[in-house]
Amino acid sequence: MDYKRITLFAGHYGSGKTNIAVNYALHLKKNFEKVSIADLDIVNPYFRTKDSEAFLESKGIHLISSEYANSNVDVPALPAEAYTIIDDELLHAVIDVGGDDRGALALGRYAPAILRQNDYEMLLVINKFRPLTPDCASTVGVMREIETAAGMKFTGIINNSNLGDETTAEDILGSVGYAEEISAASGLPIKMTTVKEDLYESVKDKVSDCFPIKLYVRQSWAKQEENLWQK
Amino acid sequence: MAEKVLMKGNEALAEAAIMAGCRHYFGYPITPQTEIAAYMAKRMPLIGGTFLQAESEIAAINMVYGAAAAGKRAMTSSSSPGIALKSEGISYLAGSDLPALIINVQRGGPGLGGIQPSQSDYFQATKSAGHGDFHLIVLAPASVQEMVDLTFKGFDLADKYRMPAMLLSDGTMGQMMEPVTLDMGKVTEYDKSSWAACGTKCEREHNVVNSLFIQPDELEKYNFERFERYAQIEANEVMYDEYRMDDAEICIVAYGVAARVSQNAIDKARENGIKVGMIRPITLWPFPKAVLNAAADKVKAFISVELSMGQMIEDIELAIRCKKPVLLCNRTGGMIPTTNDVLSKIEEANNIGGDK
Incomplete structure (x- = not known):
């Protein structure tokens, strides 16, 4: 695989960005010494990258997240440390963006610098089993909204079609056509x-x-x- | 539409409300239920429905009153502090015999509390959702699928008995994602023409929707009549689920997220030879008193697992007439009991009576 210095995961709300971001950071760590993952989610109150902090740190991956994530402070705060992603050019970084255009707004302040350095990938995470993005037209619609909010264009697609623990091989095979259609429509x-x-x-x-x-x-x-149950 | 989709609890219940025929949603944002409003804002304009972000929770519940008075299926949603603000309007709905569905995705309290999950509005929902003599039908989902099914059921029961119903959920149920089937069958239509204020076309007497009665004996009459209806609900609409109760010597009582944790703990305890099962109330009002009272003749102890400081435990003690001890296993303030927390309490219950 070809690795850019910064990899951003964005997409529809609930498409699975956080889980992929964690998996991808672990994958990057096998190839690069210095890997960080940044939680820029300003939408979700629960189930955030922060949940995996201890695990990530144990694997040598540094988590950049708002000090208020997973606390009772209900503010859409961004971590100041996120700028290290741009400034530290020895770092390989994964950016977990919040869902939909609302979540992607947070990218606005980093987008000009990321575009200037031009060493990034922005990946659209798609899941056919999400009821508001079940087909090509709806998914591409969400994609355009995110690009407008973020001030950045996607460079590729991640087909993450799944039903959580209940996903079957047939579900995945059945999603390939959906992903290909989106690829053809978007040129990604x-x-x-x-x-x-x-x-x-x-x-x-x-x-x-x-x-x-x-x-x-x-x-x-x-x-x-x-x-459990140590007896 | 029997295909499975992957949904957040909050989104799933919003879609279920639409499928139940709700075209009038009035809300105000608050974590952890904001996805309901966000989902309704996206969907309602596409299907000719109304999404309205009111200026406050108090305004939202009174808009629900208006839509319900016109005979429409209406819904509002909030989280704990927001439900407290709605309580005056909820009482007015009850006093005017209006059907509506109110969603509470509970968070930690009291006061502003926090945004993490909680079940500390049990008393509020089942005993005191507002002033005056009334009840809400209270439904407690324990999966994203039940968020769907009980939303559908809630609208139906509300119409059937002409009263407000509440879906008492919690932050975890609202935020977690699970596969669901949005296949709920046909919506039962209820004839509302005898009471709904939906225009006389100068062809009939006015229908008046009101909770003010000038004469005390008249108000008393309505209250007595309303409680006769409540008695029917207690007789006919109790819902619960049993898990591994056949040979159980200990009975866990838990609802919502607490039931999910308890189920894991029961399986672990059974691996270690402790006979424990669960009765999971699905309706918190009407409370499954009869099945608990019957269980009290078989088990040696009960455990109430709650994300609150011991609220449902009182209903369990009442239901079983204090025949057996009821232990409390609880976390609060946004914390969820761990499987280990429940296991320790099962062990404590198992030592009761010294026969193990």
């Missing part, structure tokens, strides 16, 4: 199709550029399975 290449790790073997030969992912962003009680 499909950079990858994400696949839950347990389904990877069954679809990897049938879908090009499969990217195995884990589900890191999930309900707190679902995370607790492993470590």
